[in-house]
Amino acid sequence: PDLPALDAAVSGCRACPRLVAWREEVAATKRAAYRDQTYWGRPVPGFGATDARLAVVGLAPAAHGANRTGRMFTGDRSGDVLYAALHAVGLASQPTAVAIGDGLELYGTRITAPVRCAPPENKPTPAERDRCRPWLARELALLRPTLRVVVVLGGFGWQALLPVLATPDPAGGHPGWVVPRPRPAFGHAVHVTLAAADPGAAAPLELFGCYHVSQQNTFTGRLTPAMLEDVLATAAAAAGL
Numbered sequence: 363p364d365l366p367a368l369d370a371a372v373s374g375c376r377a378c379p380r381l382v383a384w385r386e387e388v389a390a391t392k393r394a395a396y397r398d399q400t401y402w403g404r405p406v407p408g409f410g411a412t413d414a415r416l417a418v419v420g421l422a423p424a425a426h427g428a429n430r431t432g433r434m435f436t437g438d439r440s441g442d443v444l445y446a447a448l449h450a451v452g453l454a455s456q457p458t459a460v461a462i463g464d465g466l467e468l469y470g471t472r473i474t475a476p477v478r479c480a481p482p483e484n485k486p487t488p489a490e491r492d493r494c495r496p497w498l499a500r501e502l503a504l505l506r507p508t509l510r511v512v513v514v515l516g517g518f519g520w521q522a523l524l525p526v527l528a529t530p531d532p533a534g535g536h537p538g539w540v541v542p543r544p545r546p547a548f549g550h551a552v553h554v555t556l557a558a559a560d561p562g563a564a565a566p567l568e569l570f571g572c573y574h575v576s577q578q579n580t581f582t583g584r585l586t587p588a589m590l591e592d593v594l595a596t597a598a599a600a601a602g603l
């Protein structure tokens with residue numbers, strides 16, 4: 363399948379009973395400010411270019427953000443911070459993300475997550491993370507011909523992503539990248555170059571860590587807009603964007 367087919371397929375996944383129940387309960391009860399809206403209430407597919415050179419990997423949809431709008435990081439404070447920074451460094455057509463149909467485009471960039479359903483308290487279990495992993499693996503396999511750089515927002519995404527990168531695509535899309543042992547630790551502005559497992563046939567992957575754009579980080583100043591823009595600008599340059 364191509365990326366649009368994958369996006370359609372993931373949107374129908376019901377593999378995690380706890381997350382299916384939660385995403386649908388949130389969609390039915392709604393936050394008061396959004397009570398006139400129809401919540402998405404399903405897994406959220408990746409968003410952006412189908413020939414992306416740069417991927418941004420987060421954690422999971424927010425209950426009243428992407429779980430409401432159906433698009434990654436759209437409709438909440440985390441997304442406000444992320445899209446403003448993407449726009450500032452030239453990777454997004456506008457600084458705001460309100461809803462599907464708002465005109466937002468990403469340039470050479472795709473935003474995705476290791477867990478596609480909103481989890482209670484933003485905390486997926488290890489079993490849920492592992493169950494969702496094949497969706498991310500397949501998405502990155504489909505992006506592999508163009509993908510050069512991944513920016514990971516937060517330690518959860520970092521831990522979830524490294525095994526995906528190290529594992530050959532079961533559908534034959536790629537043989538994976540070489541992840542050093544011990545695995546590189548997550549940190550803000552950490553940069554690791556991963557050689558392709560088939561270096562004669564594929565480019566290395568540049569991996570960047572960045573603190574997550576959660577309100578816990580942005581309200582406290584642990585992650586400032588300037589810090590986020592610095593990582594994204596460095597990553598964009600590494601991707602040739």
Ligand code: SF4
Binds near residue numbers: 372376477478495
């Ligand atoms: Fe499916 Fe992933 Fe959602 Fe679990 S978290 S139901 S595997 S899409």
